[in-house]
Amino acid sequence: MSLQLNLFEGPAPGSQPSAAPCPRPELVRRPGLRLRFWPGWLSEAEAFAARVRGEVPWQQESITLWGRTHPLPRLTCWMGDPGCAYTYSGVRNRIEPWTPAVQRLKDRVEAEIGVRFNSLLLNRYRNGRDRLHWHADDEPELDPWAPIASLSLGSSRSFRLRPRQCRAGDLAPLAFELGMGDLLVMDPPTQAHWQHQVPRRLRIEDERINLTFRVVRQG
Numbered sequence: 001m002s003l004q005l006n007l008f009e010g011p012a013p014g015s016q017p018s019a020a021p022c023p024r025p026e027l028v029r030r031p032g033l034r035l036r037f038w039p040g041w042l043s044e045a046e047a048f049a050a051r052v053r054g055e056v057p058w059q060q061e062s063i064t065l066w067g068r069t070h071p072l073p074r075l076t077c078w079m080g081d082p083g084c085a086y087t088y089s090g091v092r093n094r095i096e097p098w099t100p101a102v103q104r105l106k107d108r109v110e111a112e113i114g115v116r117f118n119s120l121l122l123n124r125y126r127n128g129r130d131r132l133h134w135h136a137d138d139e140p141e142l143d144p145w146a147p148i149a150s151l152s153l154g155s156s157r158s159f160r161l162r163p164r165q166c167r168a169g170d171l172a173p174l175a176f177e178l179g180m181g182d183l184l185v186m187d188p189p190t191q192a193h194w195q196h197q198v199p200r201r202l203r204i205e206d207e208r209i210n211l212t213f214r215v216v217r218q219g
């Protein structure tokens with residue numbers, strides 16, 4: 001991973017041995033935003049990437065805008081406990097049961113963060129042409145007081161955040177490079193005040209998988 005702006009309140013990026021996982025997260029704070037970042041958090045990330053790629057039932061979803069239907073520029077899968085239905089960008093997701101490798105990742109993320117997640121959106125970016133547009137994870141089904149934990153596997157991709165209210169003199173956007181095994185937690189109230197995206201990167205040929213663990217309100 002590398003951070004493109006000098007944003008962290010913790011040690012400067014690159015000031016720690018690169019191979020050793022970070023025991024404590026680096027913190028990024030801005031008005032309305034709180035992020036915790038563990039570069040290289042996941043050991044055996046390559047092996048997990050292969051397992052997840054193979055065992056997840058990937059879907060090619062479509063979105064209808066202004067009467068025209070377009071395939072989403074990535075593959076997705078919604079996983080979760082029974083009853084955790086979720087709709088985003090007009091796509092009502094079918095819930096798949098936890099697969100063995102994903103369950104192991106969920107257990108590890110939960111142990112690190114101390115939160116029990118009941119659902120997960122997986123995004124598979126087949127190459128740099130696949131992308132994710134600006135949005136916030138603020139759908140009514142989601143618990144707004146729960147963090148969202150994002151785990152990256154595979155090729156490095158840019159991850160950007162910007163304030164939702166963009167006015168002259170406002171806060172500067174943030175940009176991360178999220179690489180293999182990096183864990184990024186977006187704490188509340190980040191989704192209420194900031195949006196994020198994964199932009200297109202035409203030179204990237206390799207695949208990336210991202211897992212965002214969430215809490216859906218039930219009952």
Ligand SMILES: O=C(O)CCC(=O)C(=O)O
Pocket residue numbers: 121123132137150159178196197198210212
């Ligand atoms: O791929 C990523 O890093 C971000 C995924 C994301 O923003 C989402 O699933 O809402």
